[in-house]
Amino acid sequence: MENQTEAMEQGIGRLKERLAAGVEKAVIIPHISPDGDAVGSCSALAEALRLAGIRWELLTCDYIPDYLRFLKNIRCVISHQDKPDVCRQLIEEADVIFMLDHNTVGREGELEKYVAASKAEKVIIDHHPDPDEQAIVISAPWLSSTCELLYTVIARVWGKETVNADMANALYTGINTDTGGLNHNCSRPETYRIIAELLEAGLDKAFVHENIYQMNHLSRLRLIGYSLLKKLKVDKRYPVAIIPIEKEELERYYYKDGDLEGLVNIPLSMRNVSVSIQITERKDRVKLSFRSKRDIPVNEWAKEWFNGGGHLNAAGGQMDLPLEEVVKRVRETMPLFFERFVK
Ligand code: 5GP
Numbered sequence: 001m002e003n004q005t006e007a008m009e010q011g012i013g014r015l016k017e018r019l020a021a022g023v024e025k026a027v028i029i030p031h032i033s034p035d036g037d038a039v040g041s042c043s044a045l046a047e048a049l050r051l052a053g054i055r056w057e058l059l060t061c062d063y064i065p066d067y068l069r070f071l072k073n074i075r076c077v078i079s080h081q082d083k084p085d086v087c088r089q090l091i092e093e094a095d096v097i098f099m100l101d102h103n104t105v106g107r108e109g110e111l112e113k114y115v116a117a118s119k120a121e122k123v124i125i126d127h128h129p130d131p132d133e134q135a136i137v138i139s140a141p142w143l144s145s146t147c148e149l150l151y152t153v154i155a156r157v158w159g160k161e162t163v164n165a166d167m168a169n170a171l172y173t174g175i176n177t178d179t180g181g182l183n184h185n186c187s188r189p190e191t192y193r194i195i196a197e198l199l200e201a202g203l204d205k206a207f208v209h210e211n212i213y214q215m216n217h218l219s220r221l222r223l224i225g226y227s228l229l230k231k232l233k234v235d236k237r238y239p240v241a242i243i244p245i246e247k248e249e250l251e252r253y254y255y256k257d258g259d260l261e262g263l264v265n266i267p268l269s270m271r272n273v274s275v276s277i278q279i280t281e282r283k284d285r286v287k288l289s290f291r292s293k294r295d296i297p298v299n300e301w302a303k304e305w306f307n308g309g310g311h312l313n314a315a316g317g318q319m320d321l322p323l324e325e326v327v328k329r330v331r332e333t334m335p336l337f338f339e340r341f342v343k
């Protein structure tokens, strides 16, 4: 970890130099299906760049879920699904592209091809293991969230005093949501020192909590209730819960982006469940979400058999197969995973 910390510090040093040399046009990109950490980090970085007088554009390959739109700067996000040509041009003309909360251009959906072809210098700021090689890599897999890392980056580059209330709200959103409400991945005292500093910088914790946890629609609660009642199955051989959800079921409950947020964590509250897997049929693919307790490395399960990856306790993947086939594959790979990866 010492070497990793050094590499991270070097990355921050490089970024500082690059910014000092002058940046005309920055582009900021979160990962596909952006979550609280991705959107929080984009919001805070956009704010930091704004205060530094650097022009930025925030681009997504898909959409920002409604519950995260309260964050500063997020309303001006440009989606590739609405304006593909604008996205292509902005990426082409950028001199720096910030890749937030993801370790590879492969997690940028339709934007990937433009980013890969762009001459812009790419800056990864992220906490997933094994980042791509890029011009500047600031990677810290031991941290709770990209937002926690970004706080350090902003403090080093522009000084702690630049962190305003909007940035504090955004950074706390990422730290809180990526740890399941300060539940997992947050045993380092430093995380709480940072939260304390965010409070000093004007974080409005009640406001953030209200926006991320208390803005549900009845249809979302019904969908979650239905999924737990009718879809959740616990395997008989292994401590694994599976929740397969069909497209038609999503439509029945007026599904919107973000409506299933948090569902996959619920089965872990059972004493006999150590891994929870949500398998959701989307328009063009099946998406898998993995969560686990203790040191069960679900990122290995996602990486080995489901075109995915992620963190030890929270990972994801995707398959271009019918839903039933994916569920079958999960069942078939279960013994292999437990044999090979779980002590
Ligand atoms: P979620 O289940 O919330 O979509 O994803 C949990 C974590 O798994 C994410 O933070 C991300 O690190 C990782 N992840 C999700 N989907 C994918 C994927 O398709 N590929 C990779 N490499 N990682 C993913």
Ligand code: MN
Binding pocket: 037, 038, 101, 127, 145, 146, 178
């Ligand atoms: Mn994250």
